Amino acid sequence: MRDDHGETIMKAAVIHDYGEGCDTLRYEDVQTPSPGSGELLIKTHAMAVNHCDTDLRKGLFGIAQEMPHVMGVDAAGEIIAVGDGVSRFKVGDRVAPHFMLTCGICQNCSDGKENICQNAEILGVTVWGGYAEYVKVGQNHVVRLPDALSYEDAAAGQIPFATAWEALVEVGRIRAGEHVIVTAAGGGVGSPGVQIAQLAGARLIAAAGADDKLEKATALGADATINYEKEHIGEAARALTDGRGVDAVLEMIGGRILRQSIDALADGGRLMTIGAHGGEQVDVDFIEFFRKHITVHGCGRSTKAQVRRVLALMAAGKLRPVIHKRFGLSEAAEAHALMESRKFFGRMVMTP
Numbered sequence: 001m002r003d004d005h006g007e008t009i010m011k012a013a014v015i016h017d018y019g020e021g022c023d024t025l026r027y028e029d030v031q032t033p034s035p036g037s038g039e040l041l042i043k044t045h046a047m048a049v050n051h052c053d054t055d056l057r058k059g060l061f062g063i064a065q066e067m068p069h070v071m072g073v074d075a076a077g078e079i080i081a082v083g084d085g086v087s088r089f090k091v092g093d094r095v096a097p098h099f100m101l102t103c104g105i106c107q108n109c110s111d112g113k114e115n116i117c118q119n120a121e122i123l124g125v126t127v128w129g130g131y132a133e134y135v136k137v138g139q140n141h142v143v144r145l146p147d148a149l150s151y152e153d154a155a156a157g158q159i160p161f162a163t164a165w166e167a168l169v170e171v172g173r174i175r176a177g178e179h180v181i182v183t184a185a186g187g188g189v190g191s192p193g194v195q196i197a198q199l200a201g202a203r204l205i206a207a208a209g210a211d212d213k214l215e216k217a218t219a220l221g222a223d224a225t226i227n228y229e230k231e232h233i234g235e236a237a238r239a240l241t242d243g244r245g246v247d248a249v250l251e252m253i254g255g256r257i258l259r260q261s262i263d264a265l266a267d268g269g270r271l272m273t274i275g276a277h278g279g280e281q282v283d284v285d286f287i288e289f290f291r292k293h294i295t296v297h298g299c300g301r302s303t304k305a306q307v308r309r310v311l312a313l314m315a316a317g318k319l320r321p322v323i324h325k326r327f328g329l330s331e332a333a334e335a336h337a338l339m340e341s342r343k344f345f346g347r348m349v350m351t352p
């Protein structure tokens with residue numbers, strides 16, 4: 001990793017400016033980060049394409065980057081160097097950085113709510129991320145990988161499974177026997193949501209806009225399906241539950257899908273929302289909220305404790321990350337194009 005001038009260089013997928021076109025991403029040489037005090041240098045073995053990455057490439061993330069920038073919120077690899085004062089990790093340890101680079105000392109971190117840290121940096125957003133041969137993070141910002149878990153499964157699974165876990169289990173408190181809808185059931189967080197609801201013993205209704213995605217959700221264990229291009233989610237949900245409606249919804253589309261999902265809730269139902277690419281401004285009738293005692297929770301960020309839990313369940317074979325297609329890191333632009341085509345089920349994983 002040294003060039004002719006003694007500089008330490010690495011390959012990375014880099015942007016020099018924002019752009020609609022996937023070719024905004026260029027595979028080229030950049031300087032390898034060097035670990036400072038308390039930091040780890042990780043040789044990446046796998047990284048996944050996240051919606052955050054495609055938003056960031058287009059300049060839609062809402063946080064400006066210094067250019068050139070290495071994006072990538074998902075990665076997994078092994079530690080190859082440690083800075084001064086690193087006590088908890090050593091060279092050779094298998095780890096995944098957690099995208100929330102939390103401060104550890106703010107009021108929310110102190111309260112055990114690091115996913116709403118008031119001072120967090122974000123991997124691949126405010127600092128260089130995982131679309132590179134090497135990534136640098138603090139020793140407090142990684143999770144160890146179970147021996148039985150591959151780097152690819154770790155990169156593919158950690159954020160989506162932890163996100164779905166936080167929403168369904170920690171916030172939504174789903175219980176065995178409850179009826180639960182997961183929308184965008186073919187998406188990156190959707191298929192983990194289907195599996196986690198099943199593992200929790202819920203009766204899972206997968207909702208998506210295409211029959212082929214619903215067939216795959218059924219293969220993952222969904223008990224029933226709703227195609228929301230053909231059916232109204234509220235009406236379909238009542239038809240599937242003897243007219244009662246569902247106890248919880250994990251919703252990630254927004255727009256009419258969010259409105260219909262609120263309509264699908266039974267009395268006392270909970271809706272967890274983690275995305276709104278399908279419509280950010282939504283007309284909602286608030287009378288339903290107090291008439292039915294329903295709750296809407298904003299979710300979307302996990303803690304390292306939740307990541308550790310889902311990685312352990314993946315290693316035990318209880319949760320299975322779905323990898324749609326593998327790419328080389330040099331093909332990051334093609335991986336972004338596939339992500340934006342929406343013609344996939346599961347995740348796009350890249351290897352350096």
Ligand SMILES: [Zn+2]
Binds near residue numbers: 105110119
């Ligand atoms: Zn904090």
